[in-house]
Amino acid sequence: MSNSASTLFDKVWDAHVVRKIEDGPDVFLIDRHFIHEVTSPVAFLGLETRGISVLYPERTFATADHNTPTINQHLPVEDPLSANQLKALETNTAKYGISHWGLGNPKNGIVHVVGPENGITLPGMTIVCGDSHTSTHGAFGAIAFGIGTSEVEMVLSSQCIMQPKPKKMRITINGTLGKGVTPKDVALFIISQITASGATGYFVEYAGEVFENMSMEGRMTVCNLSIEMGARGGMIAPDQTTFNYLEGRELAPKGEAWENALAYWKTLKTDEGATFDHELTYEASQIEPQITYGTNPGLGTGITQKIPTASAVKDGEASYKKSLNYMGFAENEEIIGKQVDYVFLGSCTNGRIEDFRAFASIVKGRKKADNITAWLVPGSHIVEAQIKEEGILDILTEAGFLLRQPGCSACLAMNDDKIPAGKYAVSTSNRNFEGRQGPGSRTLLASPLVAAAAAVTGVVTDPRELL
Amino acid sequence: MAYDKFQILTSTAVPLPLENVDTDQIIPARFLKATKREGFGDNLFRDWRYNGDDSLKQDFVLNNPTYSGKILVAGRNFGSGSSREHAAWAIYDYGFRCVVSSFFADIFKGNALNIGILPVQVSPEFLDKIFQAIEADPKAELVVDLPAQTISIAATGESESFAINGYKKHNMLNGFDDIDYLQSMKEEIKTFAEKSLY
Numbered sequence: 001m002s003n004s005a006s007t008l009f010d011k012v013w014d015a016h017v018v019r020k021i022e023d024g025p026d027v028f029l030i031d032r033h034f035i036h037e038v039t040s041p042v043a044f045l046g047l048e049t050r051g052i053s054v055l056y057p058e059r060t061f062a063t064a065d066h067n068t069p070t071i072n073q074h075l076p077v078e079d080p081l082s083a084n085q086l087k088a089l090e091t092n093t094a095k096y097g098i099s100h101w102g103l104g105n106p107k108n109g110i111v112h113v114v115g116p117e118n119g120i121t122l123p124g125m126t127i128v129c130g131d132s133h134t135s136t137h138g139a140f141g142a143i144a145f146g147i148g149t150s151e152v153e154m155v156l157s158s159q160c161i162m163q164p165k166p167k168k169m170r171i172t173i174n175g176t177l178g179k180g181v182t183p184k185d186v187a188l189f190i191i192s193q194i195t196a197s198g199a200t201g202y203f204v205e206y207a208g209e210v211f212e213n214m215s216m217e218g219r220m221t222v223c224n225l226s227i228e229m230g231a232r233g234g235m236i237a238p239d240q241t242t243f244n245y246l247e248g249r250e251l252a253p254k255g256e257a258w259e260n261a262l263a264y265w266k267t268l269k270t271d272e273g274a275t276f277d278h279e280l281t282y283e284a285s286q287i288e289p290q291i292t293y294g295t296n297p298g299l300g301t302g303i304t305q306k307i308p309t310a311s312a313v314k315d316g317e318a319s320y321k322k323s324l325n326y327m328g329f330a331e332n333e334e335i336i337g338k339q340v341d342y343v344f345l346g347s348c349t350n351g352r353i354e355d356f357r358a359f360a361s362i363v364k365g366r367k368k369a370d371n372i373t374a375w376l377v378p379g380s381h382i383v384e385a386q387i388k389e390e391g392i393l394d395i396l397t398e399a400g401f402l403l404r405q406p407g408c409s410a411c412l413a414m415n416d417d418k419i420p421a422g423k424y425a426v427s428t429s430n431r432n433f434e435g436r437q438g439p440g441s442r443t444l445l446a447s448p449l450v451a452a453a454a455a456v457t458g459v460v461t462d463p464r465e466l467l
Numbered sequence: 468m469a470y471d472k473f474q475i476l477t478s479t480a481v482p483l484p485l486e487n488v489d490t491d492q493i494i495p496a497r498f499l500k501a502t503k504r505e506g507f508g509d510n511l512f513r514d515w516r517y518n519g520d521d522s523l524k525q526d527f528v529l530n531n532p533t534y535s536g537k538i539l540v541a542g543r544n545f546g547s548g549s550s551r552e553h554a555a556w557a558i559y560d561y562g563f564r565c566v567v568s569s570f571f572a573d574i575f576k577g578n579a580l581n582i583g584i585l586p587v588q589v590s591p592e593f594l595d596k597i598f599q600a601i602e603a604d605p606k607a608e609l610v611v612d613l614p615a616q617t618i619s620i621a622a623t624g625e626s627e628s629f630a631i632n633g634y635k636k637h638n639m640l641n642g643f644d645d646i647d648y649l650q651s652m653k654e655e656i657k658t659f660a661e662k663s664l665y
Contacts, residue, residue, distance in 0.1 A: 018656055025634060031664075038500070050646065052646075055657075085502060130552075148577065151645075153646060162634075414497060431491065431549075
């Protein structure tokens with residue numbers, strides 16, 4: 001390491017470069033590799049075809065989440081294609097001796113929820129998974145990003161991938177967030193400001209009071225959505241909040257190893273005077289609860305605002321009009337009061353305990369609106385257990401809601417949790433793309449508070465009126 | 468998985484002048500359930516290509532016999548969203564070898580290069596010229612010259628250069644992939660990995 005000031009990102013990246021290729025990518029060592037049933041089978045097949053094996057099976061962790069059902073998980077999976085993928089994951093992990101938290105395992109859940117909650121994700125690590133929301137793990141001061149299946153095969157066989165080093169961006173937000181403004185709103189706000197491709201080519205560090213004062217769950221939500229602004233990943237320097245969250249987690253270091261790790265983790269911050277390729281600064285007071293109205297996450301605004309005119313957005317006019325047409329919306333319309341048919345609480349973005357607490361804080365003492373179908377899906381069995389222990393389940397049940405079982409669910413609708421064509425869903429997930437939540441589905445991305453407000457009123461509602 | 472070498476590609480092109488074409492449009496999640504890399508081209512742009520009853524949407528460009536070729540030309544921020552390599556597989560399996568846009572999402576770009584699709588990033592102005600050339604003559608040919616790192620419109624000779632790093636260029640020209648490279652340096656990786664903190 002040189003004496004000059006360096007960024008958190010540089011410190012972690014540079015410590016993992018095995019070889020620099022001239023006029024090419026870095027050969028980059030991966031500390032932790034997560035796999036799931038959808039993007040791994042072809043990688044394992046590739047190993048077979050080439051006659052090569054898994055180099056470090058103990059550095060890869062598997063969980064089943066993308067196509068698993070969220071009801072009746074004790075029964076055989078009905079869809080034969082999904083069942084086949086789940087079986088393939090079980091067979092492949094058993095063959096190579098890779099840890100596997102399959103359906104029914106008490107540790108099962110969404111990969112980006114179970115990694116952190118079991119202490120697999122640690123500061124200073126490099127973490128990849130065949131899933132773009134791997135950026136979530138950056139909340140711990142790790143470099144974490146999504147990869148393709150060819151790269152899954154590379155990590156399995158060599159624990160490395162070939163990566164050009166991205167450029168660096170810092171996004172600083174100081175001040176205090178207003179009532180009803182959550183980490184989800186912070187992320188959707190940034191994306192609405194810089195567009196869904198505003199950070200493409202960059203790795204983002206989030207800095208400032210807003211992130212320093214945020215819980216680990218909140219930081220995970222923000223880092224999770226880094227990919228939705230085009231960034232490969234986002235990270236936040238580890239601090240006492242991080243260390244408190246990790247201490248005692250099952251796979252986190254213990255005793256002397258913990259003390260040694262802690263000493264190293266405390267060095268993981270951007271030095272005074274270190275430079276970034278791009279810097280953005282906002283104030284917390286600029287941010288109100290957010291909601292999206294279009295078909296990419298950049299097409300969002302404050303919930304009290306109107307849908308912008310084509311001239312006010314950075315997307316091309318043809319794409320913007322196609323987007324509003326798909327949503328059944330028009331320029332200049334109010335978003336408050338819009339019809340809602342479905343509410344989805346869950347996903348790797350907002351499927352953690354804090355999200356269920358937030359949702360419960362609004363539905364407590366109220367009733368689910370009759371026109372709403374609500375799918376509340378915890379991110380893991382550990383989250384599910386916490387919901388029960390904390391009495392949140394009683395609040396939800398009293399208000400007329402059912403709790404489903406863990407999985408990715410309606411976020412990408414690979415299982416049966418599909419929003420029907422033409423219906424509107426206020427969703428705490430991460431993508432409002434055409435058909436993302438089911439063919440013809442229309443998604444409005446928002447925080448758990450906005451989702452809860454819609455769930456009890458039946459329309460898009462400012463949650464601040466219900467707090 | 469090895470792929471065919473890419474040298475100089477001369478072909479007509481299919482225009483898709485939309486921005487932010489995400490990988491959920493390229494291949495919806497419900498078609499990711501295979502355990503083998505086969506048949507993904509059938510579901511390329513599934514929900515833009517087919518109605519709910521599996522009949523063809525006549526107004527979508529892939530269903531218009533006027534347009535064909537091995538090059539897909541699309542608006543900016545192509546391939547955003549999910550990291551699913553299936554999107555690149557679907558494009559390759561359908562028969563495209565090159566995607567031209569003024570801007571690519573990072574993960575898609577990497578996936579494309581890893582499986583033998585050449586992503587060619589051009590200026591917004593040159594992208595407009597290509598769209599205009601195809602609109603004027605759907606049989607207009609583009610020439611993508613990887614050794615020279617240029618793309619040109621055959622009829623007018625207008626040309627622009629594009630960037631690709633030397634390592635990836637060498638791989639594309641020869642049909643090599645990263646796994647071969649990594650296997651060749653396994654001892655170096657092991658020495659490094661065993662000193663690693665984690």
